Amino acid sequence: MTQLQFNLNLNVLKERIMESNMDVVVKSAIILVLNEYMEKERDDYLQAGAYERAAERVDYRNGYYERELMLSLGKITLKVPRTRNGAFSPTIFERYSRVDQAFALSMMEMVINGVSTRKVSNIVEQLCGEQVSKSFVSSLTEKLDPIVKQWAQRPLNIEYYPYIFVDAMYIKVREHHKVVSKAVYIASAINEANQRKVIGFNVNHKESYEAWKEFFLVLKSRGLQSPKLVISDAHKGLKKAIAEEFIGTSWQRCTVHFKRNIIGNLPKKNLASIILDLKRIFEAVEIKDARNFRDEFFDKYKDENKLEKALEILDEGFEDAIQYLNQPAKWHRLIRTTNSLERINQEVRRREKVIRIFPNTQSAFRLIGAVLMEYDDLLSKRRVNFEEKK
Numbered sequence: 001m002t003q004l005q006f007n008l009n010l011n012v013l014k015e016r017i018m019e020s021n022m023d024v025v026v027k028s029a030i031i032l033v034l035n036e037y038m039e040k041e042r043d044d045y046l047q048a049g050a051y052e053r054a055a056e057r058v059d060y061r062n063g064y065y066e067r068e069l070m071l072s073l074g075k076i077t078l079k080v081p082r083t084r085n086g087a088f089s090p091t092i093f094e095r096y097s098r099v100d101q102a103f104a105l106s107m108m109e110m111v112i113n114g115v116s117t118r119k120v121s122n123i124v125e126q127l128c129g130e131q132v133s134k135s136f137v138s139s140l141t142e143k144l145d146p147i148v149k150q151w152a153q154r155p156l157n158i159e160y161y162p163y164i165f166v167d168a169m170y171i172k173v174r175e176h177h178k179v180v181s182k183a184v185y186i187a188s189a190i191n192e193a194n195q196r197k198v199i200g201f202n203v204n205h206k207e208s209y210e211a212w213k214e215f216f217l218v219l220k221s222r223g224l225q226s227p228k229l230v231i232s233d234a235h236k237g238l239k240k241a242i243a244e245e246f247i248g249t250s251w252q253r254c255t256v257h258f259k260r261n262i263i264g265n266l267p268k269k270n271l272a273s274i275i276l277d278l279k280r281i282f283e284a285v286e287i288k289d290a291r292n293f294r295d296e297f298f299d300k301y302k303d304e305n306k307l308e309k310a311l312e313i314l315d316e317g318f319e320d321a322i323q324y325l326n327q328p329a330k331w332h333r334l335i336r337t338t339n340s341l342e343r344i345n346q347e348v349r350r351r352e353k354v355i356r357i358f359p360n361t362q363s364a365f366r367l368i369g370a371v372l373m374e375y376d377d378l379l380s381k382r383r384v385n386f387e388e389k390k
Helices: 010-019 022-046 092-112 118-128 136-153 209-221 236-245 256-261 273-280 289-300 303-321 329-335 338-356 363-379
Strands: 061-071 074-082 163-175 177-189 195-203 231-234 250-253
Touching: 022 061, 022 074, 022 092, 061 092, 136 363, 163 195, 163 236, 163 329, 163 338, 163 363, 177 209, 177 236, 177 338, 177 363, 195 209, 195 363, 209 236, 231 236, 236 250, 250 256, 250 303, 256 273, 273 289, 273 303, 289 303, 338 363
Parallel strands: 163 231, 231 250
Antiparallel strands: 061 074, 163 177, 177 195
């Protein structure tokens, strides 16, 4: 990804801050940054700075035109640089348009469907600068929905994903004049090029075996091959669906959820020393060492009645929680938990909580899909860092 460096006019920014409220300050700062960013993009495209004579120059500056950009904090007006031949196009509008269109659509649909509050109405007016009609929402939806749908249905047989992470989160949706809870299924993965990807998502009524099975069948219909490992929590329906749909694949129980379950059943007395012994098991590099540490843990605490439930949980889920140790050691930290997918969920939640209640399922699919598209695009520019701190 191209790295751009540019200088901001801090005096202008300071003047805006001293004379404006915080909403205007934030908008002003964003406008300054984006305008400067586009200016630097034009310089790089032309291969020459302002008033600079250069043999490599490919075109000439041709002033600016104003264009509005819809952001989650409202509508802003930018000065877009242009060139004589008209071939230059800044990347900003493409990069920020999907999520913010989805956000605006979801907010507007709340108004149209009669579930808005005065606050929501004010937000919509700030976003759009006008009252919205059903036809206006429909025209925007027609442009955005096919993009999200195409991305959600893209083929997965182009590359192999050895490690897949799956999880579900819950959102609120208005349906038949009632507010209901719906599950959002999200699957991320690591490919053979050591890139993280968001490979699928769906919105369904509840988290169940049937819903997970349907989700996996859709992924397989798009060309997903059985991975080496599927990492998730211990939902019974999810486990059953993984076993049925990915023959020959190992299931890795998220060690973070597993340890929390064990610790939640420990006595408060001498808790620190017990947790230290428990962590030792999952810090092993070899699977035989983990089993030895597990046996030592049982020998040490088997006679303590207050630990009976915790020991039972450890014994029952132990093997499922150490399957990551069968993979190369460099992967252990990355594939023993669903932490990477939890971060994606947090980003979805950050956008979703502004709306709070989606006006319909399609609105939820649109906004969550746009957020995941943006996040997937960010992930595709990175490689897995094996040297990150634990």
